[in-house]
Amino acid sequence: MGSLQTEEGPRVLYIDAFDSFANNITGLLEQRLGAQVTLVHTDNATIDRNFLEVLGAVDGVVVGPGPGHPANPKDVGFINKLWALEDSHLLPVLGICLGFQSLCLAHGAEVVRLQRPRHGIVTKISHRREGIFSGLVGLEATQYHSLHADIGGVVDGDAVSWEPTSRCPALRPLAWDEGDVLNGPILMSAQHTSKPFTGVQFHPESICTTAAGAELITNWWAEARDWLFRQGRSASKVSISRWLPLTGNGENSSAGTCGVSHLAQELRAIVGPGDVALCWERYSAPRHLTPTALLDALGYHGEEVIVLDSQGNGAGRYDILGLVVPEKTMKVTYSVSDRTLRYGSGAGRKCSQRLESIDEIWPMLQESLDLHAPCNETDENTLPQDIPFWGGFLGYISYEAGLETIDVEPHTSSRVPDINFAFVHRSIVFDRATSQVYVQSLLPQDMDWVLATGNTIATAQGASPPPDSCHMSSLLAEATTKRPSAESYRSKIRECQKYLHSGDSYELCLTDSSTIALPSNSDPWSWYLDLRKRNPAPHGAYMHLSGVHVLSSSPERFLRWTREGVCEFRPIKGTVKKGSGAKQVTRAEAEAILWTDKEKAENLMIVDLIRHDLAGAVGAANVWVSQLMKVEEFATVWHLVSVIQGKLGGAGGKNKGASGIDVLKRSLPPGSMTGAPKKRSCEMLSRIEGGPRGVYSGVLGYLDVGGGGDFSVIIRTAVRSAEEAGTGKGEIWRVGAGGAITVQSDEEGEFLEMETKASSVLDALFGDVKKA
CATH class of the missing domain: 3.40.50.880 (Class I glutamine amidotransferase (GATase) domain)
Known part of the structure; x- marks a missing residue:
């Protein structure tokens, strides 16, 4: 019919x-x-x-x-x-x-x-x-x-x-x-x-x-x-x-409140009155120049900075360096424990605001972006249209922040801010497809900095200098690691199975955490250089901001949307280690392993969940699946990957004029890290795991003043907070890992999968560290 x-x-x-x-x-x-x-x-x-x-x-x-x-x-x-x-x-x-x-x-x-x-x-x-x-x-x-x-x-x-x-x-x-x-x-x-x-x-x-x-x-x-x-x-x-109550459905989330204008005005005051213009120049990249080497040449060793880094992986095209400028760059944080938004661009310009909920933050971010849309003599052709970022917010949103968006009570003992952004005026974008480097600034009369940076690019060495291996080795000799025990993790798997058999969930994405204790403070930048070399991934990142260090080699895109209004999710469910030599797994072998009922079921559940999340923002008529369960090759593993896309503001959308931020807030926390149904699954995982995940399982990326955005899922990542460093007692790094538990899961197999994922980071960063 x-x-x-x-x-x-x-x-x-x-x-x-x-x-x-x-x-x-x-x-x-x-x-x-x-x-x-x-x-x-x-x-x-x-x-x-x-x-x-x-x-x-x-x-x-x-x-x-x-x-x-x-x-x-x-x-x-x-x-x-x-x-x-x-x-x-x-x-x-x-x-x-x-x-x-x-x-x-x-x-x-x-x-x-x-x-x-x-x-x-x-x-x-x-x-x-x-x-x-x-x-x-x-x-x-x-x-x-x-x-x-x-x-x-x-x-x-x-x-x-x-x-x-x-x-x-x-x-x-x-x-x-x-x-x-x-x-x-x-x-x-x-x-x-x-x-x-x-x-x-x-x-x-x-x-x-x-x-x-x-x-x-x-x-x-x-x-x-x-x-x-x-x-x-x-x-x-x-x-x-x-x-029915008035819920605001169908309206753009950028509608303001009194808090919106204050944050936006504080940000806008940094660039002064008048139209915002983007100063920029394009340079040919010297052969073998990496973003990490350029940062070293610019003297950003140890400074606050955010790097979105494809780490040389063939699947990534752009590298973005977000530079934190003292007294100019506004840092924005939010904590679910006290629901307080804090922001400021220097010691004398700090503000805080107690919010009713995290829902108040999204329109603040949107209006701040809107007020900084570049107006280069009203001619869009004078803007670098080939790159996805001109400036804007760079940072992460934690898993606990995502829980608040779906009314799940989060653990409040996290040691890090749950939203941690910097509004970046000065940035550098590498386009690996064209070997071009774009240097750009939203600050007024900043062309001298753009040109000076261009000169640095021309003379920069092709690679970062090697880290101090002697110091790193001495640290590792005294370091200890604490990892989840097999029995503890298997016990949590059994708890998950009870809920799966009772009809409370279809899939539970269980995680656990390993800690690495170092006797004195380390050099996170050196650790990151090792990570990107040993475990390259298309959505890597280095972030040092507001007392938090994030070293990431994530293979998974969470959500990207373009300035033209096309958004895309790329969930990963299903992993096979490639191995090496005679034991290297071929594509055919990986497809045979990943095309089993168990692996396909895991991926399918997340695809259907993401379709639901995206349809809630743009309408189901504007959602399509462009790739369903395809095996893709990464540096050290094979993954089963699907691609779900949508059109912002399309005909029949539930939210007329829905923005990328609307999609972002409706899709947190990432479905590939929760299970389905999302709300009930998160409630059960909170009880089973017994503590906050923090940055791990959240998302990291950017919100562009030109209208785009791109976030990865924070996996294969190590995190250190200021509370656990600089106290004279050394420092602690945390690495999360886990997997999707289904009724077809095998306890031993799931434990080994979690161990494999954790080891991909622990081994790359810290090598053979003794266990506590």
Whole structure:
């Protein structure tokens, strides 16, 4: 069936049980049916109190997936009211996953655990082309469930019933999964025999569900419309919005508050009145000149600086040096522990502001960028359009800051700021594709610095001078490392498995931390030079800012958006170490390992989660997957990589004129470091891990005054804070590592994966350090 064309489209109430795929489903409803979808959560007290009036304002209801059990009121909220409606208030309802289980439970089914949960598994669905399956061919669908509805429809071990059973006489089975040897046949769909209630266990919106899944949605509405016509029922003219709070949805996040203007004005005062102009020059890079060598030539050894460094990796094109200028560069920090924003450009210009929540920060950043958009005689051709950064904010957002964006209570004992940015006026950008170096400044009358830097480029040596190996060796001789024990980590894996089997999560990205204690203060720059040499990655970084050192060799892009409004995520799930010599793993061997059900399921779950996050900002119609689970080669490993893209401010977007910052804030913390559903998974991980992750698992990158942005996921990274250095007792470095735990995970394999990831940094930086 094709899409239903109506003048306005049906009004659909979508009930979200705090899942991480809801925006994919609502997008499918909008695109297939032209539906006007209103999303509410299961704990919405106003909807609960005015339930019948709300239902009277819509044509149908879709009850979505979510974590937990349908018998738990905390998990389903007011959903069960639907199944108890009087005939006069009935309306079409489609239940998906948890919504389907709730429908079945209310009509006599038992909802019990599967012997092996099915998370990210794609299977063939058996049906008789009846009801919502009418005309469907070749339906393969993604499943995300630990529980299943048992209606007593399986006889003699594996034969299934297509008729109502004695246990559930009001439910007619419509579809089964008959291909699971361990679990046996699993009910995939059922329809009420007399009421307009239908449900499916699988996910029609998943990227790996075949096109028949979308056709099923069209079929559901065709049946629902026919039922409404036969009943002579139509939705009232009352708008459902009267029962919804004003949330600001659909408005650009850059709308200001009083705090916005103060931070922006302080920043704008640095460059003075008048239009902001970008001073810049382009130079040919001497052969073999590296960004680290140029920094050494500029005398930035030990100074505050931020380097986004492709580390010579072929997958990276640009290197960005963000220079911190004393008394000019404004540093901006935020801590979740006291919800205080602090900013200043020098000893005499420091400000602090207590915020209600982290949500107040994003419009401050956006307005600051907007006020610094270069206006080079209003001619965009006088700007270096070939490079992605002209100046702006450089720094990181911690994992705990991300937790606050999704209303998960973070651990508050982190030793570092949770947002740590510098507004960079002076920067240098290497374009490796063209061997050009761009020197640029947003400061007024700063051309002398640009030209002087150009002279330094012309005379700089090709590589950084070697570090003091004797000093480093003496430090390492007395250093000790503390790493997670095998039993401790395996115990945490078992805790994760309990939640996965109970239906509370599909995937949990478990992490742990190693510490390296040095007897005296080290030279972080020297450590970084070793890291970029031994473990090069396309999204490396060195950051020394506000008392924090970050040394990163991340292989994973989190989010990039261009000035033209195209945004991109590149999640990595699935890793194989390349090895060397006769034991080196070939591409074919890596593909054979990574194209297993376990690895594909991990990647698929994160792809669907990111589609949801991105659709929440730009609308599902403006989201597409341009690469699904492709094996890519890195310096020391093979990874399974997907690419999800979207268009900012596109037609049908939920937020008209949505910016890259809107996408950024809606996507934190990175889905590849949380699991799904994101909120419930993060809550459980917080309990299991027992402490803050800090910088690790956050994101690091830039916000460009020209409108672009680019952030990596902070993995394969070592972090040192000022609180743990300079005290006379040496210093402590922290290295996080982990992996995605699924029901298919093996304890030993997961521990070894975590160890391998941690070792890629520990060995590169600190070599053979003795264990505590």
